[in-house]
Amino acid sequence: MTRGSAQYTWLESDLASVNRTLTPWLVIEMHRPMYVTEVVYDNETKSWQGPIVAEGMQDEIEDLLYTYQVDVVLSGHYHSYLRTCDGLYLHKCDNGGPLYFTVGTGGAPLNGNGTTILQGEHYTEHFSKEHWGVGRATVFNASSMHWEFIEVEGNVLDEVWITRDRGVN
Numbered sequence: 001m002t003r004g005s006a007q008y009t010w011l012e013s014d015l016a017s018v019n020r021t022l023t024p025w026l027v028i029e030m031h032r033p034m035y036v037t038e039v040v041y042d043n044e045t046k047s048w049q050g051p052i053v054a055e056g057m058q059d060e061i062e063d064l065l066y067t068y069q070v071d072v073v074l075s076g077h078y079h080s081y082l083r084t085c086d087g088l089y090l091h092k093c094d095n096g097g098p099l100y101f102t103v104g105t106g107g108a109p110l111n112g113n114g115t116t117i118l119q120g121e122h123y124t125e126h127f128s129k130e131h132w133g134v135g136r137a138t139v140f141n142a143s144s145m146h147w148e149f150i151e152v153e154g155n156v157l158d159e160v161w162i163t164r165d166r167g168v169n
Contacts, residue, residue, distance in 0.1 A: 003060060026068065032057065032075060037121050037124045037127050066096060066097050071098055071145075071164055073099070079105065081126070081129075083099070083147075084123045085099075101149075103133075110129050125160075132151065134149075144162070145161070147162060
């Protein structure tokens with residue numbers, strides 16, 4: 001995913017080809033999250049696995065997401081739920097970037113006691129490693145989307161309205 005690689009070139013071309021009049025919401029899905037709140041203890045290596053992959057993705061592709069006004073980034077990997085602040089770019093909230101969700105709560109064992117929370121991650125709006133669940137996005141129109149994190153029992157544990165004004169009618 002480094003700049004100039006085939007994968008980077010594909011992503012840039014794909015993002016540039018989006019007609020925001022026809023596709024007002026731009027949602028990216030990736031396995032590994034770009035922003036994390038936790039580190040996981042690896043029993044095989046007997047070490048804490050930190051956010052090095054996330055930091056690498058931030059260095060390589062975060063500018064692309066900002067340039068092409070990506071609205072939402074969905075990811076998994078960590079067996080927990082995370083919602084960042086809106087507009088996250090260069091570790092700053094309300095800075096023109098996307099809203100990031102990590103939803104890795106679909107059935108595998110949750111991270112539980114094998115994780116620790118990173119300190120000072122001011123961009124974390126909601127975090128849970130205690131509930132299995134799913135994310136649900138409902139697009140109402142070109143400027144309003146509603147997001148919910150719903151645990152398996154059906155309770156909504158987190159929700160947020162996402163609004164955008166991209167000049168699309």
